[in-house]
Amino acid sequence: MTSPLCVDVVVIGGGIAGLSCAAEISTNASVALIEAESQWGYHSTGRSAAVTIPSSGGMVINRLINDSLSFLSTPPQALEIDSFLAPRGQLLVATAEQESQMQDYLDRVQGVTECTVDEAMKQVTILRRESIRRAAIETAVQDIDVDLLLQKRSKICRENGAQFFRSSRIKNLERVGDIWKIRTQGANIQTPVIVNATGAWADEIARIAGLRPIGLTPYRRSAALIQIPENYNLSQWPVFSSVLVDWYAKPVSGKLMVSPAEEIKVEPHDAFVDDLVLAEGIDRYQQMVNINVTRVEHSWAGLRTFAPDRVPVVGYDPRVSGFFWLAGQGGYGIETSPALSIIAATLLTGKDLSPEYKELSTLMKPDRFIN
Ligand SMILES: Cc1cc2nc3c(=O)[nH]c(=O)nc-3n(C[C@H](O)[C@H](O)[C@H](O)COP(=O)(O)OP(=O)(O)OC[C@H]3O[C@@H](n4cnc5c(N)ncnc54)[C@H](O)[C@@H]3O)c2cc1C
Incomplete structure (x- = not known):
C-alpha cells in the first residue's frame, strides 16, 4: 500500500471558494485540493451571472462584496492582469x-x-x-471574468506547491487522534485540518465527518x-x-x-x-x-x-478539531471570494484578524447553529 500524503490542510471543493482559499493558505502551508468533478468550477461557480453588485446583500455580504472590490479591480501584480472586472451597470x-x-x-x-x-x-x-x-440605474455593477479568476487562483495554488486531486469524490472522512484520514480515487491523504468548501454539499460533508448538519x-x-x-x-x-x-x-x-x-x-x-x-x-x-x-x-x-440566516458560515466547527467551514455564500460567492478567502486563511493559520474582520467573522461562525 502506498504511504499517505501528509499535508497541513486539505481543501475539499474546487469551486471559487475552495480555489481562492487554497491559493491564500498555500502561501504559508502545504495544501491538497480535492474536487469530485474533472474540472474546477463545474457546479455553482461555472453557472453564475458573473457580476458584482455592490449594493446587494445584508450587512455581512455587503461588507464582503465591497472589501473584495480592490482585489477584483486591481489584482496583485504577480497575477499579471489589469483587472477581473469590466464596466456593466x-x-x-x-x-x-x-x-x-x-x-x-x-x-x-x-x-x-x-x-x-x-x-x-x-x-x-x-x-x-x-x-x-x-x-x-446602478452604475457600480460590474462583470467578473470568472474563468480568468479560477485560472489565476489555480495558477497561484500550483506555484505554491499545492497538490490537486480532481475526479476524486470524498466518501469517507475518518478522524484518528489529531488526524483526518482521507481516501478517494487516487488520493490517500492525512491532515490535521479539513476545509469544507463544497457549496451545496457542505452539510453532506459534515455528515460524512460524523457531524450533525447545520441547515445549509x-x-x-x-x-x-x-x-x-x-x-x-x-x-x-x-x-x-x-x-x-x-x-x-x-x-x-x-x-x-x-x-x-x-x-x-x-x-x-x-x-x-x-x-x-x-x-x-x-x-x-x-x-x-x-x-x-x-x-x-x-x-x-x-x-x-x-444558511438559515443567509450569512456565510466560516470558521472551525466547535464539535471536532480541524473541521473548518467555508460555505453558505448563496448568490454572492464569486463577488465575496477575495475577502472571504483572506478571512478563512487568517483564521486557519491562527493569525490575528483586523478588529473589523474579527467582528465580521464572529457573525459568520458555525457555532450559531450548534447547541
Ligand atoms: C444562476 C446563478 C447566478 C449567480 N450569479 C452570481 C453572481 O452574479 N455573482 C456572484 O458572486 N455569485 C453568483 N452566484 C452564486 C455563486 O455562483 C456561488 O455562490 C458560488 O459559485 C459558490 O461557490 P462554491 O465554491 O462554494 O461552490 P461550487 O462552485 O458549487 O463548488 C463546490 C465544489 O465542491 C465539490 N464537491 C462537492 N462534494 C464533494 C465531495 N464529496 N468530494 C469532493 N468535492 C466535492 C463540487 O463538485 C463543487 O465543484 C450565482 C449562482 C447561480 C446559480
Missing part, C-alpha cells in the same frame, strides 16, 4: 403596478439613481416603453441564452431587471442571458432546468421588451446555497 424597471416597490428600492438601497424612461430606453433599446413607468439549503436558479437580432448592438447594455427581481437579463458574448431569478429549494445535485419555470420567467421578461424570444439557444441551472 444595472438598470431596474418598474411597471405602473410596481411603482411603490421602486420607491421603496430607491429609499432603501444606496448607489441607485432614478432615471427617466427615455434614458432607460437609450440604455436598452429593446425595452417596451408602454410597459415601463419608472426606471433606475441549496436553492435552484436557472438561466437561458437567447439570440437578439443582429441589428442590435447589445455589448454596452447594462444588466436589466424587474425591480421585483422576478427576471433579469444580461448581455453575454452577443447574446442575452435571461434568468427567471427563481429560488427553489432542492437537494444537492447536478442542477438542471425546470422548463416550465424557465418559460414563465422568459414570459415576464418578454412582457417588458418589444422583440420576441424565438429560440432558446442554451439553458442551465445552478445552486445558490444559504
Whole structure:
C-alpha cells in the first residue's frame, strides 16, 4: 500500500471558494485540493451571472462584496492582469403596478439613481416603453471574468506547491487522534485540518465527518441564452431587471442571458432546468421588451446555497478539531471570494484578524447553529 500524503490542510471543493482559499493558505502551508468533478468550477461557480453588485446583500455580504472590490479591480501584480472586472451597470424597471416597490428600492438601497424612461430606453433599446413607468440605474455593477479568476487562483495554488486531486469524490472522512484520514480515487491523504468548501454539499460533508448538519439549503436558479437580432448592438447594455427581481437579463458574448431569478429549494445535485419555470420567467421578461424570444439557444441551472440566516458560515466547527467551514455564500460567492478567502486563511493559520474582520467573522461562525 502506498504511504499517505501528509499535508497541513486539505481543501475539499474546487469551486471559487475552495480555489481562492487554497491559493491564500498555500502561501504559508502545504495544501491538497480535492474536487469530485474533472474540472474546477463545474457546479455553482461555472453557472453564475458573473457580476458584482455592490449594493446587494445584508450587512455581512455587503461588507464582503465591497472589501473584495480592490482585489477584483486591481489584482496583485504577480497575477499579471489589469483587472477581473469590466464596466456593466444595472438598470431596474418598474411597471405602473410596481411603482411603490421602486420607491421603496430607491429609499432603501444606496448607489441607485432614478432615471427617466427615455434614458432607460437609450440604455436598452429593446425595452417596451408602454410597459415601463419608472426606471433606475446602478452604475457600480460590474462583470467578473470568472474563468480568468479560477485560472489565476489555480495558477497561484500550483506555484505554491499545492497538490490537486480532481475526479476524486470524498466518501469517507475518518478522524484518528489529531488526524483526518482521507481516501478517494487516487488520493490517500492525512491532515490535521479539513476545509469544507463544497457549496451545496457542505452539510453532506459534515455528515460524512460524523457531524450533525447545520441547515445549509441549496436553492435552484436557472438561466437561458437567447439570440437578439443582429441589428442590435447589445455589448454596452447594462444588466436589466424587474425591480421585483422576478427576471433579469444580461448581455453575454452577443447574446442575452435571461434568468427567471427563481429560488427553489432542492437537494444537492447536478442542477438542471425546470422548463416550465424557465418559460414563465422568459414570459415576464418578454412582457417588458418589444422583440420576441424565438429560440432558446442554451439553458442551465445552478445552486445558490444559504444558511438559515443567509450569512456565510466560516470558521472551525466547535464539535471536532480541524473541521473548518467555508460555505453558505448563496448568490454572492464569486463577488465575496477575495475577502472571504483572506478571512478563512487568517483564521486557519491562527493569525490575528483586523478588529473589523474579527467582528465580521464572529457573525459568520458555525457555532450559531450548534447547541
Ligand atoms: C444562476 C446563478 C447566478 C449567480 N450569479 C452570481 C453572481 O452574479 N455573482 C456572484 O458572486 N455569485 C453568483 N452566484 C452564486 C455563486 O455562483 C456561488 O455562490 C458560488 O459559485 C459558490 O461557490 P462554491 O465554491 O462554494 O461552490 P461550487 O462552485 O458549487 O463548488 C463546490 C465544489 O465542491 C465539490 N464537491 C462537492 N462534494 C464533494 C465531495 N464529496 N468530494 C469532493 N468535492 C466535492 C463540487 O463538485 C463543487 O465543484 C450565482 C449562482 C447561480 C446559480
